[in-house]
Amino acid sequence: MKTAMSSQVIEGSGRGGSRVELVYSSLRGEIISGRYAPGTPLRTAALAKEHDVSLSVVRESLVRLAESGLAESNPNQGFRVVSISRADLLDLNGVRILLETEVLRRSIDTGDISWEAEVVSTHHVLDSIPVQGANGEASSAEWAEAHARFHDALGTGCGSPRLISMVRTMRDSAEIYRQLSGPRGQESGRDIRGEHRTIMELSTGRDSDGATAALAQHLQRTTDLLLSEVLTEDSV
Structure with missing residues (x-):
């Protein structure tokens, strides 16, 4: 459960992309640490609730993850952690x-x-x-x-x-x-x-x-x- 302070930090960290940056950084750390295994779906609604931010913030964060090679997007399936081979x-x-x-x-x-x-x-x-x-x-x-x-x-x-x-x-x-x-x-x-x-x-x-x-x-x-x-x- 997030504390009031942590949710305030994400929602009130300033204008522009600050909230996106915080969510992106959090998800990046969780992916490369192995919390989210390769291929794990990244559900927009669930992540928005977990991080106490809007859906648009999560979507932009997921797009950034995809651009950096840590996530992938499939039509009609949404985002997931990048697959391995x-x-x-x-x-x-x-x-x-x-x-x-x-x-x-x-x-x-x-x-x-x-x-x-x-x-x-x-x-x-x-x-x-x-x-x-x-x-x-x-x-x-x-x-x-x-x-x-x-x-x-x-x-x-x-x-x-x-x-x-x-x-x-x-x-x-x-x-x-x-x-x-x-x-x-x-x-x-x-x-x-x-x-x-x-x-x-x-x-x-x-x-x-x-x-x-x-x-x-x-x-x-x-x-x-x-x-x-x-x-x-x-x-x-």
Whole structure:
């Protein structure tokens, strides 16, 4: 049940798209955290009641989710969380590696000391948080947020707002898949902390080739795990 304060915040946060932004942000977080599983219908009326906003606010928020690749709209069926498949994961991972290694390379080439400090500080926070969630999730919400901030920091020195925006969109889509791995990521023998530490050290050490190779391998390992243990040939 929503408190009076929370509903007041959404309805009274100002003019323009502020209510849409709040509902969009809330739904985005719930989708990428796994609260809404892939393919789950997103009922406009129910969401309007839950968030205590108008139907038009919910519809605009759902359109934004569709534009960012987190939801899909079907004629006469409304909106639902984006579906998943092996083919989509392979395509997504290839694009992510292409984009994220490019923004990292550019950041290493042009990023200043402030960029280095952001990479180090976000890694320090990430390294201090337990990976797996208390209920067997692939990660706790706190770790997932720190993880996103670290990966975001790697590319923010690239100097291209458009590239940064594209990378963030791809990362949101990938998070839906990563949450499906559950505890398997810890059972696969991976040293995820070590992978992040290596990426941080090579990046701040201005080793473009080493850092981008380590990042590509890091992203590929997660995809390989999902393909072999979650999205198997028989499951999708």
